[in-house]
Amino acid sequence: MSIFDKIGARVGDFLDEVLLPEDVRLLHERAREAMDRGEYVRARHLLDEALRRRPDIERTHHLLGLCLAFREEFDEALSAFEHALSIREEPSTLFHLGLTLERMGRSAEAQAHLQRALALGDETPFEFDVHLALGRIYLVQGRADKAARELQRALRLRPKHTEASVLLASALLNRGEDTRAAAILNELPTEHPTLDHLLTQGEIASRQGHPARAADAYEHVLDRQPDHLDALVGAARAHVAMHQPARANPLLLRALSVCEPDCDDAIAADIHSLIGQTYAQVGEHQRALESYKAALAVRPDHLNALAGAGRSALEVEDFDQARAYFEKALSQSAPHRSGAPHHTAPLRRAELLYGLGRCRLHAGDALGARHLLDEAIMLAPDQRAPYLHAIAEVALELGDAAEALITLNAAAEAHPTSRLQSRMEATSKRALHRLQSYWQPPEDPRSSAELIAALDALVNLYSADPHAGPLISRLRELLEELNAPLSVAIVGEFNAGKSTLVNALLGEAVVPMGVLPTTAHACIMGYGPRAGARIVYEDGRQRDVDFAGARHHMREEPEAIARLDYSYPHPQLRSINFWDTPGFNALDPRHEALAEQALERAEAIIWLLDANQALTDTEFERLDAIPRAEERLLIVLNKVDRLGASDERQDAIDAIFAHIEKHVGHTGIGIFAISALEALNARRANEPTPAAFDALLETIDLSLIQRSTRIKVSAARSALDQWLRDLHGLRDQLDQGYAEHLATLARLKAHLDRQSPAPAPRAASEAEALIDQLDFVVIGVEREISEALRPRGRIFTRQSLDEEDRDFIVELFAHRVDDLLDRAMQRVLHDIEALEVTLATEISPMLGALNLNEARALRRRLDGFFDASRALKSVLRDRVFGQWRARAQGQLRAASAAAFEELLAMPAEDVAGRRDRLRALLPRVDQRFTDPLAEWLREFSLAATRFCDRLQRDLEALRLEAHHRYNLTPSASSS
Secondary structure: OOHHHHHHOOHHHHOOHHHOOHHHHHHHHHHHHHHHOOOHHHHHHHHHHHHHHOOOOHHHHHHHHHHHHHOOOHHHHHHHHHHHHHHOOOHHHHHHHHHHHHHOOOHHHHHHHHHHHHHHOOOOOOHHHHHHHHHHHHHHOOOHHHHHHHHHHHHHHOOOOHHHHHHHHHHHHHOOOHHHHHHHHHOOOOOOOOHHHHHHHHHHHHHOOOHHHHHHHHHHHHHHOOOOHHHHHHHHHHHHHOOOHHHHHHHHHHHHHHHOOOOOHHHHHHHHHHHHHHHHHOOOHHHHHHHHHHHHHHOOOOHHHHHHHHHHHHHOOOHHHHHHHHHHHHHOOOOOOOOOOHHHHHHHHHHHHHHHHHHHHHOOOHHHHHHHHHHHHHHOHHHHHHHHHHHHHHHHHOOOHHHHHHHHHHHHOOOOOHHHHHHHHHHHHHHHHHHOOOOOOOOOOOOHHHHHHHHHHHHHHHOOOOOOHHHHHHHHHHHHHHHOOEEEEEEEOOOOOHHHHHHHHHOOOOOOOOOOOOOOOEEEEEEOOOOEEEEEEOOOOEEEEOHHHHHHHHHHOHHHEEEEEEEEOOHHHHOEEEEEOOOOOOOOHHHHHHHHHHHHHOOEEEEEEEOOOOOOHHHHHHHHOOOOHHHHEEEEEEOHHHHOOOOOOHHHHHHHHHHHHHHHOOOOOEEEEOOHHHHHHHHHOOOOOOHHHHHHHHHHHHHHHOOHHHHHHHHHHHHHHHHHHHHHHHHHHHHHHHHHHHHHHHHHHHHHHHHOOOHHHHHHHHHHHHHHHHHHHHHHHHHHHHHHOOOOOOOOOOOOOOHHHHHHHHHHHHHHHHHHHHHHHHHHHHHHHHHHHHHHHHHHHHHHHOOHHHHHHHHHHHHHHHHHHHHHHHHHHHHHHHHHHHHHHHHHHHOOHHHHHHHHHOOOOOHHHHHHHHHHOOOOOOHHHHHHHHHHHHHHHHHHHHHHHHHHHHHHHHHHHHHHHOOOOOOOOOO
């Protein structure tokens, strides 16, 4: 039944039967009965006859307009109604003219006539229908607020009217009030719902995220009207939301055939866009892209189609085209009929930012991509998994593999899809590959080349690492030792003849000798183009002198010298260096330490014993403790010339040998009994040397010099193994340190959570305190006014207040209010600054424990937080308290003289009344004060939390980097 049918039943109510001629009245009555029976042709003949008899009667033209409107002959109906109005302006004619114009699509004119009908008619019987019609018209015009207002008026006249309720629900939907719209429909009877009821019900369910309910509502419509376009599209959209492309696609194809060839552009674009989504859901992204392009050909600004085209272009790796779609979508300010409700706008923008971010990343703009993705994740925190994965890829592109892994861990906790999970695993492998320190250890334990290559690789790997500085120094020393001549330490008790032995081995008196112990310092004898010495002092100074100068300086400044480096052009020194050290029985503790150091670092050792001195337990303990003695230790019994003549000393030598072997076993390469002095004298005189000394020379040549490379490699491998253990120790130490920092940060965050005031309660508390304090200010100002009006007042002595007096009171009032606001703001700032102090106090020791580069990066975080805090404090001062201050000052200064005259006119005993009048001069401390303050407190709390979270991520990244960077093992490979 049309609106004209409903109104036609009450036409008789509008006729004034008394004023009509009897013949015309009868024609009207017969025409009205014919219209009630639906006999509109007969009704028109009757009305035409009435017009022939009396063309000047308004009611005849009115009834003719109704008859023509019922026949949908709207142009003629419009003419009839206008003719009626030209005779007399009646509300009922205006009403029906408005309905006719509405049917003709001329909503603005219809609105004007309906509003005129309301203005002329006082409690007209069709008031409900006018409000209902105005509601419909405003909905068509997109003015949901006005539509809701008119429909609410209609429902006050006829509560729970189905059509009005459905239209009101639709208006509320357009305003984004889904819950209210649903509540209104829920109050309607569920039996036999109208099509509009079902359609609105479907749209509400779709908006509220219940696609199954939406599909059910739309399919009920399709049961009645299989080709209902809105129901076809609505049901298809619901099935797409449920990822049921096989059910959605046939509905969309049917909708496309229903609306062609003259389909509304917006609906056609919606259909093509939804078809694109069905193809995308089954992985046919090229076909999806074609459907989206079809939608954009109809509506170039269709947001869903632009977003879908961008997604599909990404899937087919057409990044340039995808970027163009996403950029255009982001530039659109109105959703048009994109199918997305207003409350999903942030999610839609987040999706577009995510897509554009991926395009920027592919183009190499990692920083631009990170900016877009950060905004996307803030807009759609529930869609974290894909966005976090993209951010991890950005971090990897920027070279921060640790940040990428941490972000991937967060993405894994955000319930990614199985497809995304596989992509995340691939990204994780790439990040781990970049984070891991790959190193190839030497495979052949005897190869010096492989060992040197492995050591060089470690130096390159860790040379710029601030944590590994001392370890790198050890590696460089190890490389120098591998490339240097074999180092042979001459070690023994003090004055055992070490310098003499070195000279005997070289065949020249190179190292100073004498009766007194002159080797009071460590001496290194190596090859050089000319004979000379370099004195290295304890303070780091160096001096080049000749041998005689070296002896002179050893005598003159023994305490200042650290060591002496001798160089001599002796061919044997090209392959071997001798370390001549102070003895273990030296009086100076430094000399003992030097001897110990030589014993530890030398690649080969000649342990020199004095045949004339009893061997001590200390010497045996030291001999027994030498590592790898079987490869690098020679025991030499010196000064055997003092045991007697050469043919008389053998028994004594055998006894000493037996004594040594009894205590240390067969330690070392061999034991030799010589007289270094006899050998040196023989070599200097070009005479044959004793057989025992020749055996020593041969052993040194065969077992040390010729095997020097193997000895060096063996020593270096041992040192490398220890170095790797120390590297793992550094990893564990750093891991423990970072873990302690993270624990400190967790305690700090918990403390901040406890100490940070809850924004809304704290703002309400400050408002209450401010109200109480303002009451005290009002009391004080009221007393000042009362005193001013008394002859002995403290401020004024007059009985009335002139303009100067009023200005003074206003300034006094404003000053005291300013002071109040300053104190209130300081209370808030005091709590905030206490939190800042806590942050700085807890974090400063953490920064001090980190290395310079790490501390600098975290210091920038801390500085950034304090910069943000300073900016927030300015906002608190200028916008939160400042705005209320400005309103207060404005209202006080705008107070008219009449306001003060009212104060003066009040009875002296009405103190409370005067105070109320004074309080009215100030703005209320209401939500305009508490809401900005609560929002400010939330913003500060968010800034502090964001700072702690970022600091935590930084520390976690450092910890992860350390774990992988120092996780080398001798079996690692460079795969």
